Amino acid sequence: MSQAAASTADRHPMPGMMVYNVKLGMWIFLLSEVMFFTALIGSYIILRFAHPDHFAEPGAVLNVPLTAFNTFVLICSSVSMVKAYAAITQGDQKGLRFWLLVTILLGTFFVGVQVVEYIILAREGFVPMAELYGVAHEIEGAALYGATFYTMTGFHGTHVTIGILCMWFVLYRAWQGKYSADNYGAVEIMGLYWHFVDLVWIILFTIVYLI
Amino acid sequence: MAGNGQEPRYFLIWFILFVLTMAEVGYAFLALPQWLLATGLILMALWKALLVALYYMHLKFEPKRLWILAASPLPLAVILVIAVLTEF
Numbered sequence: 315m316s317q318a319a320a321s322t323a324d325r326h327p328m329p330g331m332m333v334y335n336v337k338l339g340m341w342i343f344l345l346s347e348v349m350f351f352t353a354l355i356g357s358y359i360i361l362r363f364a365h366p367d368h369f370a371e372p373g374a375v376l377n378v379p380l381t382a383f384n385t386f387v388l389i390c391s392s393v394s395m396v397k398a399y400a401a402i403t404q405g406d407q408k409g410l411r412f413w414l415l416v417t418i419l420l421g422t423f424f425v426g427v428q429v430v431e432y433i434i435l436a437r438e439g440f441v442p443m444a445e446l447y448g449v450a451h452e453i454e455g456a457a458l459y460g461a462t463f464y465t466m467t468g469f470h471g472t473h474v475t476i477g478i479l480c481m482w483f484v485l486y487r488a489w490q491g492k493y494s495a496d497n498y499g500a501v502e503i504m505g506l507y508w509h510f511v512d513l514v515w516i517i518l519f520t521i522v523y524l525i
Numbered sequence: 526m527a528g529n530g531q532e533p534r535y536f537l538i539w540f541i542l543f544v545l546t547m548a549e550v551g552y553a554f555l556a557l558p559q560w561l562l563a564t565g566l567i568l569m570a571l572w573k574a575l576l577v578a579l580y581y582m583h584l585k586f587e588p589k590r591l592w593i594l595a596a597s598p599l600p601l602a603v604i605l606v607i608a609v610l611t612e613f
Contacts, residue, residue: 332588345594352601352602353605379550382549386543397535509577513578516574525566525567
């Protein structure tokens with residue numbers, strides 16, 4: 315396929331939808347992700363309603379200031395991602411590479427903080443089935459609270475990690491000069507995924523850490 | 526993206542998201558009834574999520590049909606939660 319044929323502007327939109335197929339495909343994938351995270355968040359809400367004594371007050375177990383800062387880092391990564399997209403739509407190759415790299419670094423920092431948070435929580439005994447992991451003591455209610463907490467935040471962290479890996483690939487292609495003001499579809503698709511991951515964290519942070 | 530070719534104010538949105546995050550953290554520790562806390566926090570979270578979807582995911586500048594598609598799982602999500610809620 316020639317470069318001209320691959321350009322974003324030349325791609326024929328899906329009849330009736332007026333967006334090109336790959337972008338529509340990403341949107342449909344993200345909609346399935348909405349249902350995936352709804353199942354996790356919904357389970358958490360229901361279990362919390364059913365067993366309020368198994369869940370701690372906000373800030374009693376989880377480190378809210380640290381995670382608020384981490385939330386801010388992820389929001390910053392969304393800005394850098396959208397700036398990368400804006401740069402390539404203007405044909406700014408240098409800007410694209412710079413902002414993609416910033417996004418990767420911020421995303422990696424986010425995952426790093428999450429790992430540190432997990433280590434600290436596990437040392438404090440906030441693990442489901444503490445006896446299985448040889449933890450000396452278990453925080454009361456951690457079996458249910460911990461299971462839902464690690465499932466939700468763990469799946470989100472996995473999504474961020476996958477996003478970072480994909481973004482390295484996009485950055486590699488950007489370094490090869492594969493994208494231009496006429497061909498930026500991959501950057502746009504990458505951005506949609508990244509912003510969705512940010513959006514999910516905004517909801518998770520509120521429900522898991524603040525309420 | 527933006528049909529008129531003008532770039533949205535990305536850093537203004539970022540600033541609003543930052544302020545809302547700080548407001549959320551402050552609000553979460555106020556001595557208010559639980560239902561009032563939860564309602565306020567969820568509204569702020571939805572506001573932030575909407576800003577990300579509209580401006581960073583450029584939904585505001587997309588065809589209306591994509592809006593409908595994007596909103597389609599929301600009723601399903603509500604149905605899913607309500608359906609499971611009746612089980613306990």
